Amino acid sequence: MTDHSLYLKNLWYLAFHSSFLKKGKLVGKEICGEKIVFGRDANGNAFALRDNCPHRGVPLSHGWFKNDTIQCCYHGWQFDTKGTCTGIPAMPPDATFDASKIKVFQYPLSEINDTVWVYIPEKKLPNVKPVLPPPNLVLNAEQKFKHVETVIMPADIDHSVIGLIDPAHVTFVHQSWYWRSAKKLKLKEKKFEPTAMGFKMVRHTPSANSKGYGILKGGTSTEITFDIPGVRTEHILVGQKNQVVSITCLTPLNDKQTELTHIFYTDIALANFLWLPLKRLGKQFIGQDLGVFNKLSEGLASKPTLSLIGDPDLQARWYYEIKRTWALAQQNNEPFVNPVKPQTLHWVT
Ligand code: FES
Numbered sequence: 297m298t299d300h301s302l303y304l305k306n307l308w309y310l311a312f313h314s315s316f317l318k319k320g321k322l323v324g325k326e327i328c329g330e331k332i333v334f335g336r337d338a339n340g341n342a343f344a345l346r347d348n349c350p351h352r353g354v355p356l357s358h359g360w361f362k363n364d365t366i367q368c369c370y371h372g373w374q375f376d377t378k379g380t381c382t383g384i385p386a387m388p389p390d391a392t393f394d395a396s397k398i399k400v401f402q403y404p405l406s407e408i409n410d411t412v413w414v415y416i417p418e419k420k421l422p423n424v425k426p427v428l429p430p431p432n433l434v435l436n437a438e439q440k441f442k443h444v445e446t447v448i449m450p451a452d453i454d455h456s457v458i459g460l461i462d463p464a465h466v467t468f469v470h471q472s473w474y475w476r477s478a479k480k481l482k483l484k485e486k487k488f489e490p491t492a493m494g495f496k497m498v499r500h501t502p503s504a505n506s507k508g509y510g511i512l513k514g515g516t517s518t519e520i521t522f523d524i525p526g527v528r529t530e531h532i533l534v535g536q537k538n539q540v541v542s543i544t545c546l547t548p549l550n551d552k553q554t555e556l557t558h559i560f561y562t563d564i565a566l567a568n569f570l571w572l573p574l575k576r577l578g579k580q581f582i583g584q585d586l587g588v589f590n591k592l593s594e595g596l597a598s599k600p601t602l603s604l605i606g607d608p609d610l611q612a613r614w615y616y617e618i619k620r621t622w623a624l625a626q627q628n629n630e631p632f633v634n635p636v637k638p639q640t641l642h643w644v645t
Pocket residue numbers: 349350351352353354368369370371372373
């Protein structure tokens with residue numbers, strides 16, 4: 297059984313990079329345990345519908361998509377890209393039945409900087425209006441992400457989020473000779489503040505024991521934001537005019553799998569030369585997380601009691617608190633008030 301409190305609703309989720317959606321092709325994908333069919337019409341506009349034919353429930357993603365018409369593979373019912381039924385082939389010509397009364401639920405969708413976001417509403421009402429805009433991806437409208445990497449984590453959204461905002465595992469999971477060394481562990485002090493939908497580590501100079509930052513010369517500073525449902529944005533400013541935007545998005549597929557997508561942007565010319573090593577480093581990081589998550593899922597199979605202790609785990613506690621507060625606010629139709637207060641945290645990494 298799916299735990300419905302696991303998924304936050306009335307929020308935007310990353311579906312995939314825009315390049316996944318080709319004109320005339322249907323792509324079925326599960327998000328928050330909901331089956332969704334995505335497509336792109338002849339004008340290039342992306343759309344998302346519930347992936348069940350309202351006739352007998354066959355996934356529409358198994359059907360055909362031609363001339364902006366989706367046709368179910370079972371009895372050939374036809375739908376436009378808004379989900380309105382436009383034809384029932386078996387219906388005799390003298391039937392008075394109005395097919396346009398049949399509708400497939402249409403999800404709000406937004407395409408920003410070459411990424412496709414879908415809004416998952418609590419109630420599947422026709423013409424549902426999102427309660428908030430899609431996330432701020434930092435980039436200008438014309439800028440595109442330079443690299444996209446996707447991996448499926450064998451864990452639910454909660455474990456995946458905690459893994460993403462957990463500072464203490466870095467020393468043990470991401471340790472490598474060119475990144476940092478266990479011998480150089482340091483007491484860190486990080487200032488946190490609430491954001492509209494989460495919290496952020498206030499802009500600061502990156503720690504000197506991360507050699508990864510060493511290549512970025514000229515007054516580097518970074519700000520790391522976490523927003524529900526699972527978007528971690530690292531915004532690095534280099535000197536007066538350059539930036540690096542590194543965003544990790546978590547999309548819960550179901551209660552056992554969460555898709556992690558890393559999107560990366562920089563306007564630093566040097567990065568073009570360092571592209572391959574940078575890419576390899578990013579791949580290695582994600583691979584290390586995946587490795588420890590395979591071990592985690594092995595451990596969680598026996599449903600052990602877990603604990604979140606002290607400052608190193610406080611962000612995980614905040615996540616649960618924000619999650620609870622958001623769900624309650626949606627349920628009661630009240631404004632969301634972020635429970636996180638500004639605070640300085642300490643840990644050794
Ligand atoms: S199930 Fe789709 S047309 Fe019958």
